[in-house]
Amino acid sequence: SPSQIILKLMNEIKNASETFLQDVINGLTQNPKLLSSKYFYDAAGDKLFQKIMGLSEYYLTRKEFEIFENQHAAIFGKILRYSQDFNLVELGAGDGMKTKILLRYLRSKPEINFTYFPVDISGSVLQELKNNLESELPEIDVHPIQSTYRNAMKERVWENGKPTLILFLGSNIGNFSLNESKDVLLHVAQGTQTHDWLLLGVDLKKDPSIILQAYNDKQGVTRDFNLNLLTRINRELDANFDLEQFTHWPMYDPLTGECRSYLISQKEQLVTIGAANKLIRFEAFEPIFTEISRKFSESEISQLASDCGFKVVDFFTDSENYFTDVLWQR
Numbered sequence: 001s002p003s004q005i006i007l008k009l010m011n012e013i014k015n016a017s018e019t020f021l022q023d024v025i026n027g028l029t030q031n032p033k034l035l036s037s038k039y040f041y042d043a044a045g046d047k048l049f050q051k052i053m054g055l056s057e058y059y060l061t062r063k064e065f066e067i068f069e070n071q072h073a074a075i076f077g078k079i080l081r082y083s084q085d086f087n088l089v090e091l092g093a094g095d096g097m098k099t100k101i102l103l104r105y106l107r108s109k110p111e112i113n114f115t116y117f118p119v120d121i122s123g124s125v126l127q128e129l130k131n132n133l134e135s136e137l138p139e140i141d142v143h144p145i146q147s148t149y150r151n152a153m154k155e156r157v158w159e160n161g162k163p164t165l166i167l168f169l170g171s172n173i174g175n176f177s178l179n180e181s182k183d184v185l186l187h188v189a190q191g192t193q194t195h196d197w198l199l200l201g202v203d204l205k206k207d208p209s210i211i212l213q214a215y216n217d218k219q220g221v222t223r224d225f226n227l228n229l230l231t232r233i234n235r236e237l238d239a240n241f242d243l244e245q246f247t248h249w250p251m252y253d254p255l256t257g258e259c260r261s262y263l264i265s266q267k268e269q270l271v272t273i274g275a276a277n278k279l280i281r282f283e284a285f286e287p288i289f290t291e292i293s294r295k296f297s298e299s300e301i302s303q304l305a306s307d308c309g310f311k312v313v314d315f316f317t318d319s320e321n322y323f324t325d326v327l328w329q330r
């Protein structure tokens, strides 16, 4: 009944905000302090990330776009040789802008039959994507799945005996620690059958100054994106972070390939998290670790594939070797 649906929704919202509060308190009472970048993406964060994707310094989106524009036929050539009928699952679909290049190509081939299953944690993002595809590519069969990557791979609602291609694009895999990224890819392996495919978008190791600029743009959009986490905590958890007293500090380590972002407390200060009735003490210049964005070499990608039970089929790379979409097969 409608009242049951409303109750269920209210419960989900309550649980989500309780986990957010717990994660924030856990993270801020650890040494060093940390907050998970998965909380960047509220409505304001989604907008800021859209803006980041259009920045001249943020080459990742542009490069992956180039790869899809120039190499979609080669990418699908590898897959379609085996089956013209498949499931297309996208983990972290977001607004699906780049995926549309692939969807348009697939739709232009009458012999190809597929259903598109975009997976995203954000219900509003999925609804927008579905509406957008209904008006732009109405022939495509779309089944949105609101879930985390790991749960989606456990539940596999698409399973119907057909081969499956999983898309995991945009360097989203880089936002996990190395152990977590292995865990996510192992879930992908466990949720697929032998001969299924994974197209993984990975940012490559390159000149460190190019990487650092991508996370430290001149306009300060990435700074605002990082600081938005504090705005979100202020609003949702009744906290009183003074945004003027925290600065954005990204750094890139060419050895590990980790671009890490921090928020640095500019002075000794106390912050109240009202929802937990807790005071958090910051020392002067104490950092909060907020994001990891890992870059890989081709050999590290091959190692990751074999660690997670996949074979590398081919690397599709842009003209400057900045970014790669690598095709793996189980």
Ligand code: AVI
Pocket (backbone or CB within 6 Å): 052, 060, 170, 171, 172, 174, 175, 214, 215, 222, 225, 291, 292, 293
């Ligand atoms: C979503 N993710 C792949 C972005 C990245 O590049 O790691 C998030 C981002 N953080 C700062 N700028 C963009």
